Amino acid sequence: MIQPNIMEGGHQLHHPLYMTAQNTTSESDLNIRLGRYDNVFDSENQKGGSSSDDQDQQVPKKRFNRRHTRHQIQKMEAFFKECPLPNDKQKKELSRELGLTPLQVKFWFQNKRNQIKTQHERHENIQLRTENEKLSADNVRYREALSRHSLCPNCGGPTPTIGEMSFYEHNLRVENARLREEIDLNSAIAAENMGNPVVNPLLSSTVPPRPVQLGPPAGMGGEMYGGATGDLLSEPNEADKNIIIELAIAAMEELIMMAQMGEPLWMTSLDGASVVLNEEEYIRTFPRETGPKAAGFKCEASREASVVIMNTINLVEILMDVSQWSTIFSGVVSRAMTLEVLSTGVSGNFNGAMQVMTAEIQVPSPLVPTRESYFVRYCKQHADGTWAVVDVSLDNLRPSPAVRCRRRPSGCLFQEMPNGHSKVTWVEHVEVDYRDVHNLYKQLVNSGHAFGAKRWVATLDRQCERLASATATNIQTGDIGVTTNQDGRKSMLKLSERMVISFYAGVSASTTHTWTTISGTETDNIRIMTRKSMDDPGTPPGIVLNVATSFWLPIPPKRVFDFLREENSRSEWDILSNGGVVQEMTHIANGRDTGNCLSLLRINSDNSFQSKTLILQESCTDQTASFVIYAPVDTVAMNVVLNGGDPDKVALLPSGFAILHNSDRGIPGGSLLTVAFQILVDSVPTAKLSLGSVATVNNLIAWTVERIKASLSCDNA
Structure with a gap:
């Protein structure tokens, strides 16, 4: 069997894939140095002690009549954070678990929502009162300033005294009211168009909530978008805000029609598998366009x-x-931020936001450039519920040659269904520049499957x-050796979510990434x-090296997926488990498909380096x-997570595979596989990347690709 040269250039990598027993320091080493597995599932961390509920019952309080025990309230508080509107099934499960009636659970959640x-x-109300006091103070200040001047600045005549209801004071009040309306103009228009204005009881006028300015996410400055697009991201001025509001309202009308209309606007594709937009009919139906299509752009709907x-x-x-x-859409959205909130909507929901x-x-x-958009997002609840x-692009306000994607009115409709379900209708309509897409992905992108509505849904x-x-709450543990309680289950899912998001962030061709090609051919x-x-x-602290490659396989996606996720075939491509027996210790299903699951794997091998290695995997x-x-995980840290501990302190570096469904070269059902x-490569953050490390990871990923192709019998793909 081919083995990669993991010591090429004299540089050994600080990663679980390449560690030896000599450089493993301890079980809790945060550099993901995997230790032994002897005490992972011992009983020393089992919870003990007495409950505080008995104390509450033994010491009655005179002034309070507690209906529920502290334990019951804590459980319902924790559930409320996850799901403030439980369905009937969840209420019944909670009532059985806590020894309450479903009606008691229902009333508790109602009271909690009303309290919030x-x-x-x-x-x-406090904010509105403060605003009212500020406006009143401004008005008094203007009147006092007016009374202190002997001459009117407009006509030169005497000014009226305080308390006189003169023409000038009337104009002052009118101007004061106009300034106040101008402050709240944008949000007021949004609220009035949806027919649900917010009434301010203190001012006796229609005043929407104060807009909130949001900055870039932590660790990201405004320069993150760089280049010519930086002008697009400046705060809209007052004139632009009026245009944005009108554009959003028109886009909402178009989205509703696009979601509900059939032929001739939407036509069935030649293969009958999807619907396609009739562009000529679209232009006739929606003459109020957001602007002409840019030269070289293609329509994708x-x-x-x-x-x-x-x-x-x-x-x-x-x-x-x-x-x-x-x-939620971390696999689709590489990064996003809110530049400005024009309206927060009606109090209590997002109607008009x-x-x-x-x-x-x-x-x-890394072979497909991301699509960057600058747009307004508008939410509305319609009369039928x-x-x-x-979403609709705003780049026409400040045109820039750097714009490569424009969002025509796109978005989704949500219709309430029984049992807490919803019917979702999604519309994606963009104009894009395909020129920088790698040939390997052009067919997938041109078909609309890479960025289309089907992928979002x-x-x-x-x-x-x-x-x-x-x-x-009903956990099925099975007979696979290790079971977890509900707290441990949630901690594992949270840790895995962070692992998955980190993988997505490290594999795309985002504008914040600088990928360097070290070897390659057309495929x-x-x-x-x-x-x-x-x-x-x-x-783990230090220099992290991301390495990725994409290639085509004439193999159905399901076969590739099953081969890579099953523990029995892992030793065929994974150098970490090569020659060892992989055992699944914990299995958590998180979807209808059997492939949607979270697993904790253990590698048993005669090799002391590989023996009892733990791997957290989500498929x-x-x-x-x-x-x-x-991702390989530290055994001591994983033991804490299995007992419900904080997963945010577990250091990990994810690797994995992304399989996109595609056919090419006349072979239906092919797969586009990305390995990352x-x-x-160095535990010192200020160190420089060595050529030896680059050569080593190049050998590693090339060996992995070769083993996958050989195992799937497609060496010539």
């Missing part, structure tokens, strides 16, 4: 519908919260299943990228893509 709503309204396991309110909240949106955003949409491969969220469906699994490119890791408890699949993502590793 009251707190929010009280806070909003798609529509997809599905039913997901989540209620509409939570879905709307995900899309209107940039942090939740980029987390409007915000200016920027985002990069990705394909998990349907929620809609629409499939990702959302899979993530909704994962969230439902994370909040489930095989190996690219590297370095980054410094400092002061991050979730990543997931949907109609458009499949992923197998894994993140490797610590």
